[in-house]
Amino acid sequence: MTNYFYIIGCKGHAKSIASALKYNCFKEEIAVKMIDAYQSNSEGDLSQELNNSIKEGIKFIIGIGSNKKRQEIFEKLKLQNINYSSVIHPTAIVDKTASIGKGSFIGAGSYVGPDVKIGEHCIINTYAIVEHDSTIESFTHIGPNATCCGYTHVQKLCFVGASATISNNLTLGLGCTLGTGAVMIKDHIEPADSTFVGVPAKKI
Numbered sequence: 419m420t421n422y423f424y425i426i427g428c429k430g431h432a433k434s435i436a437s438a439l440k441y442n443c444f445k446e447e448i449a450v451k452m453i454d455a456y457q458s459n460s461e462g463d464l465s466q467e468l469n470n471s472i473k474e475g476i477k478f479i480i481g482i483g484s485n486k487k488r489q490e491i492f493e494k495l496k497l498q499n500i501n502y503s504s505v506i507h508p509t510a511i512v513d514k515t516a517s518i519g520k521g522s523f524i525g526a527g528s529y530v531g532p533d534v535k536i537g538e539h540c541i542i543n544t545y546a547i548v549e550h551d552s553t554i555e556s557f558t559h560i561g562p563n564a565t566c567c568g569y570t571h572v573q574k575l576c577f578v579g580a581s582a583t584i585s586n587n588l589t590l591g592l593g594c595t596l597g598t599g600a601v602m603i604k605d606h607i608e609p610a611d612s613t614f615v616g617v618p619a620k621k622i
């Protein structure tokens with residue numbers, strides 16, 4: 419039986435999702451379709467195409483790397499009653515006690531530890547580590563090779579850059595960005611939407 423998947427997005431992040439879905443395709447039949455959410459002629463066209471697919475029971479994920487754009491597309495399609503599905507790369511390690519929200523992507527070689535809660539439409543990118551008891555809220559992106567130590571709390575719409583580290587028990591506030599290679603050693607909760615870089619991480 420063929421498993422049909424619809425990726426809303428067609429750039430880099432969408433390709434990573436397609437790659438994860440096809441990694442094991444010698445074991446099961448998988449058909450993946452990507453759609454450019456922005457180049458569709460009109461909102462109506464996109465809705466019509468998606469509506470037809472919903473009727474056919476196809477699984478959906480939003481494959482857009484930008485947190486804000488991913489949320490924007492989610493809000494735009496809210497009335498469609500789409501049943502979003504998470505995608506976990508076969509090489510990722512996800513503890514049995516961890517929960518992964520609808521529409522989230524867990525990338526190749528990444529680790530999601532015990533009692534971790536990953537919200538909806540998150541990205542846990544290639545080789546990222548989310549250690550035990552951490553909470554990653556919806557629409558957040560943990561970049562490639564980044565580490566969230568135990569009991570960390572990353573709020574909604576955050577972006578943790580590649581190879582950045584959040585030390586244990588710390589919170590990164592709503593919509594905040596941690597730059598590539600930054601090391602967070604204290605809470606950075608307010609103001610929302612701030613950017614922190616360097617070692618130790620400081621606001622810019």
Ligand SMILES: CC(C)(COP(=O)(O)OP(=O)(O)OC[C@H]1O[C@@H](n2cnc3c(N)ncnc32)[C@H](O)[C@@H]1OP(=O)(O)O)[C@@H](O)C(=O)NCCC(=O)NCCS
Nearest residue numbers: 543561562578579580595596597598599600613615616622
């Ligand atoms: C933090 C970041 C978002 C800032 O981008 P920006 O707002 O465009 O900022 P700028 O590039 O204008 O840099 C502003 C200042 O911060 C410094 N800076 C930027 N990123 C930095 C970083 N990661 N570490 C240290 N300093 C950094 C710049 O040198 C500059 O300093 P200056 O004003 O003294 O010249 C970006 O640099 C970054 O790290 N992005 C993450 C990329 C990533 O991980 N991608 C993975 C995708 S899968």
